Amino acid sequence: MELYAPIFVLGGIGAAFVVVSMIAGSLLGPKRYNRAKLQSYECGIDPTPQPVGGGRFTIKYYLTAMLFIVFDIEVIFLVPWAVHLDALGVFGLVAMVLFLVNVSIAYAYEWRRGGLEWE
Amino acid sequence: MNPLPHTALAAPVITTQPPQIDYALLAPLLVVFAAGVIGVLVEAFVPRPRRRAVQFTLAALALVAAFVLTVVRVALLPAGGAGLTVASASIAVDRPTLFFQGTILVMAIASLLLIAEHRHGESAFAAQAATVPGSEEERAHVLAGSQHTEVYPLVLFAVLGMLMFPASNDFLTMFIALEVMSLPLYLLCGLARRRRLFSQEAAVKYFLLGAFSSAFFLFGIAMVYGYAGSVNFAVIHDTVAAGGAGALPGGGPLLLLGIALVGVGLLFKVGAVPFHSWKPDVYQGAPTPITALMASGTLVAAFGALLRVFYVAFGGSVAEWRPMMWVVAVLTMVLAAVVAVTQRDIKRLLAYSSVVHAGFVLTAVVAASAEGLAGAMFYLAAYGFTTVGAFAVVTLVRVHEGGAESGDIASWAGLGRTSPVLAGSLALFLLAFAGIPLTSGFIGKFAVFEAAVSAGATPLVVVGVLSSAVTAFFYVRIIVLMFFAEPAEARPRVLRPGRLTGAVIGVGVVATLVLGVFPGPVLDRLSPAPGAGTAEAQSVPGGFATTADLFANR
Numbered sequence: 001m002e003l004y005a006p007i008f009v010l011g012g013i014g015a016a017f018v019v020v021s022m023i024a025g026s027l028l029g030p031k032r033y034n035r036a037k038l039q040s041y042e043c044g045i046d047p048t049p050q051p052v053g054g055g056r057f058t059i060k061y062y063l064t065a066m067l068f069i070v071f072d073i074e075v076i077f078l079v080p081w082a083v084h085l086d087a088l089g090v091f092g093l094v095a096m097v098l099f100l101v102n103v104s105i106a107y108a109y110e111w112r113r114g115g116l117e118w119e
Numbered sequence: 120m121n122p123l124p125h126t127a128l129a130a131p132v133i134t135t136q137p138p139q140i141d142y143a144l145l146a147p148l149l150v151v152f153a154a155g156v157i158g159v160l161v162e163a164f165v166p167r168p169r170r171r172a173v174q175f176t177l178a179a180l181a182l183v184a185a186f187v188l189t190v191v192r193v194a195l196l197p198a199g200g201a202g203l204t205v206a207s208a209s210i211a212v213d214r215p216t217l218f219f220q221g222t223i224l225v226m227a228i229a230s231l232l233l234i235a236e237h238r239h240g241e242s243a244f245a246a247q248a249a250t251v252p253g254s255e256e257e258r259a260h261v262l263a264g265s266q267h268t269e270v271y272p273l274v275l276f277a278v279l280g281m282l283m284f285p286a287s288n289d290f291l292t293m294f295i296a297l298e299v300m301s302l303p304l305y306l307l308c309g310l311a312r313r314r315r316l317f318s319q320e321a322a323v324k325y326f327l328l329g330a331f332s333s334a335f336f337l338f339g340i341a342m343v344y345g346y347a348g349s350v351n352f353a354v355i356h357d358t359v360a361a362g363g364a365g366a367l368p369g370g371g372p373l374l375l376l377g378i379a380l381v382g383v384g385l386l387f388k389v390g391a392v393p394f395h396s397w398k399p400d401v402y403q404g405a406p407t408p409i410t411a412l413m414a415s416g417t418l419v420a421a422f423g424a425l426l427r428v429f430y431v432a433f434g435g436s437v438a439e440w441r442p443m444m445w446v447v448a449v450l451t452m453v454l455a456a457v458v459a460v461t462q463r464d465i466k467r468l469l470a471y472s473s474v475v476h477a478g479f480v481l482t483a484v485v486a487a488s489a490e491g492l493a494g495a496m497f498y499l500a501a502y503g504f505t506t507v508g509a510f511a512v513v514t515l516v517r518v519h520e521g522g523a524e525s526g527d528i529a530s531w532a533g534l535g536r537t538s539p540v541l542a543g544s545l546a547l548f549l550l551a552f553a554g555i556p557l558t559s560g561f562i563g564k565f566a567v568f569e570a571a572v573s574a575g576a577t578p579l580v581v582v583g584v585l586s587s588a589v590t591a592f593f594y595v596r597i598i599v600l601m602f603f604a605e606p607a608e609a610r611p612r613v614l615r616p617g618r619l620t621g622a623v624i625g626v627g628v629v630a631t632l633v634l635g636v637f638p639g640p641v642l643d644r645l646s647p648a649p650g651a652g653t654a655e656a657q658s659v660p661g662g663f664a665t666t667a668d669l670f671a672n673r
Contacts, residue, residue, distance in 0.1 A: 089137065090137075091137030091138075092137075102156060105156055105159050105160055105163075106159065108160065108163050108164075109159050109160070109162055109163045111163075112162075112163035112164060113162070113163065
């Protein structure tokens with residue numbers, strides 16, 4: 001049981017922080033609403049209300065976000081390899097090149113199928 | 120202060136030595152993966168009208184090549200039933216692996232033929248899946264003859280996952296395989312050309328429930344890792360076999376939790392009863408060729424993985440997991456058989472029948488013996504051929520308006536008079552499902568139940584036989600309806616089987632009969648030759664020290 005004591009204490013501090021700061025914010029914070037503040041808290045397009053007849057979301061945001069994630073992961077994966085490039089040797093180099101080729105293939109697909117054209 | 124007292128489990132040693140990888144043993148996986156990647160490039164660079172032919176040729180060549188390489192690898196195995204591990208012991212290549220991979224590849228080739236079937240430029244897949252169903256854009260794409268040839272690389276990636284799933288030798292590789300297998304399938308489920316909302320609903324359900332089951336599986340892995348201090352099956356097996364608390368003091372419960380949670384994840388993929396609810400909806404909504412792939416390939420892969428996890432990793436605690444499997448098997452056989460009786464749609468009925476058959480295979484898993492493993496493998500191969508054939512027949516019976524498949528069983532009345540060959544093939548498949556002698560289903564059931572009886576699970580076999588009787592009722596009812604009832608007023612339009620669909624039905628019929636009449640050569644080869652076990656270690660029938668020796672890979 002004592003094994004878990006630090007975890008419970010940490011969890012308690014975390015929960016207390018959330019509760020205390022939310023209560024403090026609602027009690028102490030100034031409330032001056034305007035149009036921008038009353039909008040839904042999201043970036044990009046408004047999810048509601050949808051246009052008449054079902055309506056469609058523009059796919060552009062998702063494509064851009066997906067592309068970002070691909071490159072994001074790629075970079076994160078590259079960093080440890082780059083740090084230890086000398087130790088990992090030819091095997092590491094070939095493995096990383098293969099990884100980059102595979103990632104680029106997905107990128108080539110998106111580019112050829114018009115995923116990068118904004119309009 | 121150090122809250123974790125077992126400092127003996129030090130951080131892994133960072134090695135700069137390149138791993139020794141025997142690429143010959145991985146060749147089928149690499150071929151399928153490469154073909155999938157090239158398929159994506161084909162999508163990007165080959166002009167639209169030629170894509171389908173190129174993709175189909177590429178996928179078919181890759182799957183056939185992978186099958187040939189799988190057969191060749193049998194010769195690479197050391198004599199005496201031993202197996203090999205590849206890539207830092209993350210992939211196991213042994214006889215069960217090769218059998219499962221070969222079966223999966225054959226099922227994938229058959230499903231690929233169904234996927235490639237075209238009539239008047241129409242496949243089973245949506246012209247443009249991103250369009251809103253019923254919208255102007257959709258109509259424009261249908262008129263323009265758009266096609267989703269991305270289906271082919273997606274299928275190849277799914278098959279890659281299926282090939283890896285039963286071959287994984289540690290939990291992390293198995294999880295990666297699970298996801299590689301599942302993610303393309305979630306997508307493929309939503310691509311049906313007709314009844315698109317239905318299909319999309321199926322995809323969402325499958326995705327959400329599948330994500331849940333993956334979470335259970337991962338949580339279970341964490342528990343088992345906490346117990347054994349490793350994700351490698353051989354290490355887990357040795358820790359379990361040594362008994363005691365494992366790596367952590369008082370860690371015994373972690374193993375039980377881990378077995379249960381990993382079991383939930385795997386039983387979900389298998390579709391056993393408390394975790395079966397996705398199966399009817401997904402099988403019904405998905406394009407029928409994809410349903411055929413899921414009902415054969417995915418089932419084989421999932422059972423392969425289940426057998427490896429429970430026989431190898433948890434092979435030392437059979438007594439702990441046997442009651443769990445026992446309960447799940449009984450529930451699966453009884454509940455699914457009863458619910459299947461009330462089904463009116465042929466695809467839903469086949470889905471419930473797939474759940475029942477999963478229950479029958481589970482009786483072999485419960486046996487935890489060499490006969491159990493061999494019986495399960497034979498059953499899965501036999502069932503795979505039959506079910507692919509049955510779904511191939513389903514693709515041919517259509518309603519008059521719109522060309523959707525006529526799933527309503529009532530409308531199949533009198534089909535035996537209008538199209539006797541087709542109805543005859545379906546009747547054979549249904550008899551095989553029911554387990555009538557001279558079909559592969561009978562031999563499969565016999566092997567599975569025999570294994571369970573010799574392992575002392577006779578009550579389970581009694582339940583299984585009763586459940587078979589219930590399933591025989593609704594299979595035979597369809598046959599009676601097709602051959603002895605007056606044709607329905609709203610008779611479905613039966614398409615002439617194209618060359619590809621015809622080939623699949625033919626292979627299904629031949630395999631069902633051959634495995635039913637001459638099962639000997641296959642069954643004999645499946646039973647592993649005893650030799651690894653010693654005389655005093657007879658806890659498992661057949662001369663094996665533990666179930667893990669059946670995989671001969673520790």
